[in-house]
Amino acid sequence: MKSSKATRARRASDRLRLTIGRALLLAAIVAAWEAGARAGVIDPYFVSRPSRLGHTVAGWFAGGFIYPHIWATVQEAVLGLAVGIAGGVVVGMLFAFFPFLSGLFHPLMVVFNATPRIALAPLFIVWLGIGLASKVAMVVSLVFFIIFFSTYAGLRDVDVNLINHVRVMGGTRRDLMRHVLLPSALTWIFASLRACVGFAVIGAIIGEYLGADRGIGWIVQYGESMFDSNMVISGLLVLMVFVATLDGSLGWLERRFSHWKQKPL
Amino acid sequence: MLSSRPLLITLERVTRTFETPAGEFTAVRDVSFRVSAGRFVSLVGPSGCGKTTLLGMIAGLVPVSEGRIVLGDRPVTGGVPPDIGYLFQRDALLPWKTALQNVALPLAIRGRPGAETRARATEWLRRVGLAGFEAYYPHQLSGGMRKRVSLATTLIYGPPVLLMDEPFSALDVQTRNLMENELLELWAETRNTVLFITHDLEEAIALSDEVIVLTAGPGRVKASYPIPLPRPRNVVEIRFREEFTRLYEQIWKDLRDEVQQSYARATRL
Numbered sequence: 001m002k003s004s005k006a007t008r009a010r011r012a013s014d015r016l017r018l019t020i021g022r023a024l025l026l027a028a029i030v031a032a033w034e035a036g037a038r039a040g041v042i043d044p045y046f047v048s049r050p051s052r053l054g055h056t057v058a059g060w061f062a063g064g065f066i067y068p069h070i071w072a073t074v075q076e077a078v079l080g081l082a083v084g085i086a087g088g089v090v091v092g093m094l095f096a097f098f099p100f101l102s103g104l105f106h107p108l109m110v111v112f113n114a115t116p117r118i119a120l121a122p123l124f125i126v127w128l129g130i131g132l133a134s135k136v137a138m139v140v141s142l143v144f145f146i147i148f149f150s151t152y153a154g155l156r157d158v159d160v161n162l163i164n165h166v167r168v169m170g171g172t173r174r175d176l177m178r179h180v181l182l183p184s185a186l187t188w189i190f191a192s193l194r195a196c197v198g199f200a201v202i203g204a205i206i207g208e209y210l211g212a213d214r215g216i217g218w219i220v221q222y223g224e225s226m227f228d229s230n231m232v233i234s235g236l237l238v239l240m241v242f243v244a245t246l247d248g249s250l251g252w253l254e255r256r257f258s259h260w261k262q263k264p265l
Numbered sequence: 266m267l268s269s270r271p272l273l274i275t276l277e278r279v280t281r282t283f284e285t286p287a288g289e290f291t292a293v294r295d296v297s298f299r300v301s302a303g304r305f306v307s308l309v310g311p312s313g314c315g316k317t318t319l320l321g322m323i324a325g326l327v328p329v330s331e332g333r334i335v336l337g338d339r340p341v342t343g344g345v346p347p348d349i350g351y352l353f354q355r356d357a358l359l360p361w362k363t364a365l366q367n368v369a370l371p372l373a374i375r376g377r378p379g380a381e382t383r384a385r386a387t388e389w390l391r392r393v394g395l396a397g398f399e400a401y402y403p404h405q406l407s408g409g410m411r412k413r414v415s416l417a418t419t420l421i422y423g424p425p426v427l428l429m430d431e432p433f434s435a436l437d438v439q440t441r442n443l444m445e446n447e448l449l450e451l452w453a454e455t456r457n458t459v460l461f462i463t464h465d466l467e468e469a470i471a472l473s474d475e476v477i478v479l480t481a482g483p484g485r486v487k488a489s490y491p492i493p494l495p496r497p498r499n500v501v502e503i504r505f506r507e508e509f510t511r512l513y514e515q516i517w518k519d520l521r522d523e524v525q526q527s528y529a530r531a532t533r534l
Binding site: 162 | 324326345347348349350351353356357358359360362363370371374375402404418419422
């Protein structure tokens with residue numbers, strides 16, 4: 001299934017056109033914003049202006065102000081992700097293999113999953129303080145359910161035909177686990193991993209926003225309390241770049257591990 | 266070759282009933298027949314006559330409600346009997362494994378060393394005409410190629426009994442005839458006991474030593490016909506022989522009533 005040279009060349013030029021187009025679009029938005037703010041069409045008090053934002057953000061990085069905050073948010077998100085994923089996989093496997101357990105806990109899981117997590121954030125802060133732990137708990141409460149449901153579905157929705165195929169060739173329960181059930185669950189888990197990263201950052205930021213002494217969410221919250229829209233928007237910019245980088249690297253990982261999948265036509 | 270001697274398949278008054286919301290449903294009733302060791306036998310019958318259920322019971326995937334199934338001298342009870350091959354109607358290749366990894370899986374499961382496993386899987390892919398496709402994933406292969414990989418996956422561990430459930434029904438006619446000829450060639454070497462399910466009478470006669478006709482559900486054995494056509498056969502050309510036509514007419518008379526009955530039942534719903 002190799003594409004011909006001509007097709008590849010055309011695809012490359014399509015990609016290039018798209019990249020240039022996107023860069024121009026971004027430049028146009030930034031230019032309009034700057035010009036509008038300078039001409040007084042939009043009020044920079046509320047939306048700042050790109051040159052000032054650039055100055056602020058550059059200052060944060062140059063002066064070293066931003067690093068502890070990024071580090072705090074990363075720590076919360078990564079720890080929460082790790083705990084949430086591990087917990088979700090383990091509980092998902094337990095429930096898939098022991099239907100009684102699943103039946104017993106099902107209503108509880110549904111109720112917890114339906115509870116808006118933002119409503120739990122104050123509780124986490126009361127219980128665990130304004131430090132790392134409450135943010136991690138917040139992230140876990142979001143990530144756990146996504147991974148749990150993926151693992152459970154991945155293990156339960158395996159094609160019976162595949163199971164029979166491996167059983168008939170002499171596969172034991174262990175072989176089924178290794179060659180059929182786990183790969184199936186992994187594809188589901190990978191599919192939801194990107195959503196998890198997004199939620200992990202959201203969880204950390206919400207936690208910081210509601211009560212913390214550091215983190216990107218804290219910067220935004222602090223800027224807001226000072227009525228400093230320049231600081232709020234600068235914080236958001238840092239956050240956007242941060243999330244985009246994370247998401248991009250995950251997309252790359254996902255492509256590496258789903259190479260066996262059919263690409264949509 | 267890992268291949269052990271072929272086995273005799275014996276079914277004694279085998280019945281399978283299912284619990285359904287509408288009550289008890291009998292898929293097959295009192296089915297008895299034998300497949301002698303090393304023979305190629307086809308089961309034909311209208312759709313819904315319990316053919317797949319029968320194969321499932323022989324493979325130990327579906328429990329037997331009443332009666333007895335014996336492979337060689339070992340009754341099939343609780344679980345999959347060792348060294349049985351099953352070619353499913355639908356693709357059963359693992360989508361996350363390459364063609365080579367799929368074919369190698371039965372040997373890997375048996376704990377064979379990696380180098381031997383790879384060498385033999387490569388050899389089997391070559392034998393089914395897929396040399397060079399080792400690194401392809403199932404979705405990158407055509408339906409016929411996937412069937413070939415399935416066939417290699419089933420034959421690599423030399424199962425003395427080979428169960429085939431309409432394996433070629435989803436293929437186009439040309440591919441199908443090619444695969445039938447290839448199957449006969451491979452079988453001429455392995456000579457395992459084959460039980461082949463199809464609803465296509467021509468296919469059954471062209472391939473088999475014996476054709477067993479099942480009734481419309483619940484399936485029972487209606488009649489059994491030896492097919493004394495000479496081998497080696499070409500499944501396309503053998504259809505032009507007078508003997509073939511005569512056998513076809515004879516068996517079709519039996520099958521026709523069952524097909525009509527099955528059709529009438531299905532359309533009345």
